Amino acid sequence: MKHHEVEILDAKTREKLCFLDKVEPNATITDIKNMFTKFHPQWYPARQSLRLDPKGRSLKDEDVLQNLPVGTTATLYFRDLGAQISWVTVFLTEYAGPLIIYLLFYFRVPFIYGPKYDFITSRHSVVHLACICHSFHYVKRILETLFVHRFSHGTMPLRNIFKNCMYYWGFAAWMAYYINHPLYTPPVFGEKQVRMAVIIFLFCQLGNFSIHIALRNLRPAGSKTRKIPFPTRNPFTWLFLLVSCPNYTYEVMSLEV
DSSP states (O other), X not given: OOOEEEEEEETTXXXXXXXXXXXXXXXXHHHHHHHHHHHOTTSOGGGEEEESSTTSOOOOTTOBGGGSSOOSEEEEEEEEOOSEEEHHHHHHHHHHHHHHHHHHHHTTOTTSSOGGGTTOOOSOHHHHHHHHHHHHHHHHHHHHHHHTOOOSSSEEETTHHHHHHHHHHHHHHHHHHHHTOTTOXXXXXXXXXXXXXXXXXXXXXXXXXXXXXXXXXXXXXXXXXXXXXXXXXXXXXXGGGTOSOXXXXXXXXXXXX
């Protein structure tokens, strides 16, 4: 079996970063990244983007060296993707924030509504119900992150978590401020409107969960397979006939109520 030689250059400066000798032809890009890390430990595999062209697309981790358009001496170009963070950590951070932030407004901690309202709960039952629904939604998301979702990519750039959290956390604070405000007034149509809203909310939450399960079943554990989703025997998945992302449809509907 004829071995390959792989030189890795910096995509910006063209500086040679390392030279790998006697690389197996069936070595994957993941294998090459691990070899590269031995020379430059600061660039762990998740930070690395290896390309055939300095401005080209990143090679996939599962790409095999002998299947690439290279000779026995291959030249790859490296780009640093920056500090990485796991997708599980990203999701948990995004979802734990709104849960905690909402509860701060619900319990009316000091410096939010004024001293005379500190730690005084709302007199309206619908406000307490709203807190239960909001907490249920984000606890569900956290549990789905831990036990349901399967991610095709292990990490994302650390810098992205700040803008992601800004949306989730900011929107939660905006909602919580008005719902838990001392001057809040109940819905116009009273208990009937509240009961109907709770029914729709639970329906949408169940629908959202059903779609997440359907999407999970499309990707076997440990794989990066991507299949086109289709409706199953579960009626909640029939929404795939109308929209491409029913999980978001259900989520928007639950937020509207």
